[in-house]
Amino acid sequence: MSKKKLFTPLSTFLRKIIAFVPDYSSISSTTSSSYSSQIKSSICFSLLPPTNVRLLHNLKFCNSFEYLRISGNFFFSNSSEKVEGMCWNCHAVVDSAPFLFCESCRSIQPVDKSVDYFEIFGLEKKYDIEGENLEGKYKQWQKKLHPDLVHSKSEKERDYAAEQSARVIDAFHTLSKPLSRAIYILKLEGVEVDEEQTTSEPQLLSEIMEIREAVEEAADSQALNQILSQMQGKLKEWSSSFDNAFRNQNFEEAQTCIRRMTYYDRVREEIVKKL
Structure with missing residues (x-):
């Protein structure tokens, strides 16, 4: 039966x-x-x-x-x-980001691209991150993901470590610079910025032409450093304007600030190359 x-x-x-x-x-x-x-x-x-x-x-x-x-x-x-995230090795469950490194079994985890750059360093998603010890947090991750610390692990984990390390480096360089941080945080809001877009503001174009002429005519490093200081001041000024626009969700004004910052940053780079 x-x-x-x-x-x-x-x-x-x-x-x-x-x-x-x-x-x-x-x-x-x-x-x-x-x-x-x-x-x-x-x-x-x-x-x-x-x-x-x-x-x-x-x-x-x-x-x-x-x-x-x-x-x-x-x-x-x-x-x-x-x-919730789960470790591929010991299956420990975590509900906090970033999950780059399992605290239970010390296994390197695969890259999770849903974790943004601010989350990687445990930062609030805001533009002004001065005083947040970004560099210190970056060094902490680099120590955990250093090749010397994972050389004895499996090939899978070594690959994960290399991918995670590259992502942490990119996150640090993006957030440590005012211009790239501005572009990135707008991208998180779904606003794409065309970095190659030119401006039609006559006043800005005239100003940039005068600055570049001054750079070309600079007789020594002292003159170049003086112009460099001016560019850094301009970048700080427009960085502050971007922060205000972003806080108020005025994304159009925020993009205008980014275009200004882009021009001043290019001049800054030209000066640094000449020094």
């Missing part, structure tokens, strides 16, 4: 659910919201075999969800909630 199955396989159960999920494109926004809440309450956390992920991914209602593969399984969760 054959034994009766006491439960229905989860994959069969999910197929039944999927069979009657409607196409959101043909449903009103009110009805769509209703269906969404029903789906979230019924399968807000489901364990799916890998073979079913492609099927779920093609469903329109899955656009508001994320799934994460962990140890061969897929965890399905609402995208509005932050998914």
Whole structure:
């Protein structure tokens, strides 16, 4: 006599659910919201075999969800909630960023590009980061990711360490310079800045031409350093203006400030090369 199955396989159960999920494109926004809440309450956390992920991914209602593969399984969760990170080696769970280095087993973790440069150094996402000891925090990460400290680890971890180190270096150089920091923080807000865009401001163009002529005619390093000091003052002035514009979410004005900073920074670089 054959034994009766006491439960229905989860994959069969999910197929039944999927069979009657409607196409959101043909449903009103009110009805769509209703269906969404029903789906979230019924399968807000489901364990799916890998073979079913492609099927779920093609469903329109899955656009508001994320799934994460962990140890061969897929965890399905609402995208509005932050998914906890898990160490690939010891499976320790962390809920704070950045997760570059597992504190439990000391394993180097793969790069997580969802972690922005401010998070890497534990900084608040703001333009003015003076006094935040950025360089000190950078050196701390470099010590943890130094090749001499990971040479005995597996090839996978050495590769992870190299990738993480390169990302930390890029993050430091980006945030340590006022102009690149301004461009980056606007990018985080979804505002792309065209660094090659020229200005049509006659006053600025005239000023830059005069400054460049002065650089060319400078007789010695003392004269060049004097102009360099002026450029640094201009950069500080417009950096402050950018900070005010960014705080007020005036992104158009913020981009204007960046264009000004770009011109002054180019002159600064020209002077440094001549010194």
